[in-house]
Amino acid sequence: MTTGSGEQSPAVAPAAEGARRIILVHGTGHGGWCWYRVATLLRAAGHLVDAPDLAASGADPRPLRDAPTFDDYTRPLLEALAALPEGERVVLVGHSFGGMSIALAAEMFPEKVAVAVFVTAFLPDCSHPRSHVVEQVTVHGCLALIWLALMSSG
Known part of the structure; x- marks a missing residue:
């Protein structure tokens, strides 16, 4: 997974006892970098934090046309969840259009999501x-x- 600074994250390791793994998801036109201050504070509190760049966002140089579907756009988040150790559950936090991405991720990986937090975010309904x-x-x-x-x- 790529961090908001464009660096490659280390292999996904289980969160330490008492720590939460938190994945921060940016909105359209941003990248993981927009969570820098929040991620820094959460890490200082002992949590494992990732802020991936979604497709064609942040440090990902691809044009948006190379991610023609919403699943393609959200793929970096979906891959991060798929790579989690069995039994680990994360906190997903989405801002703006990132709410749509975390909703998709929670739908696809309900066993890996402890809670989804929508911060001034799009929130799809169930119907x-x-x-x-x-x-x-x-x-x-x-x-x-x-x-x-x-x-x-x-």
């Missing part, structure tokens, strides 16, 4: 496909822009 969230943001985002334009013209 619609993931694309519904993006559709709603687009609709409401356009409505908000129209409302702002109307309010500022008065």
Whole structure:
């Protein structure tokens, strides 16, 4: 796994007793680097922290077109979870569009996720496909822009 600084993480080892493994997931247009201060504080408290760059983000130089599906975009997170030792459970923290990534990861690896924390993040519901969230943001985002334009013209 790649850290937010672009360095290769060491092999995944089990968390020490009392420590939590925490995976911080960035939003669109960012990379693992955006969690630097939070990761530093969590590590100082004794936790194992990873902040992977999702596909075509952060230090990953690929263009977004090389990650054509959401699963492709989220693959670095999914691979990190797949590599965890059996029985280890992590805390996933997602910000902004990272909420969609941690929701997918929790759905695919429920046995490896202790809790998912959505920090001002997109949160899909249980009755619609993931694309519904993006559709709603687009609709409401356009409505908000129209409302702002109307309010500022008065």
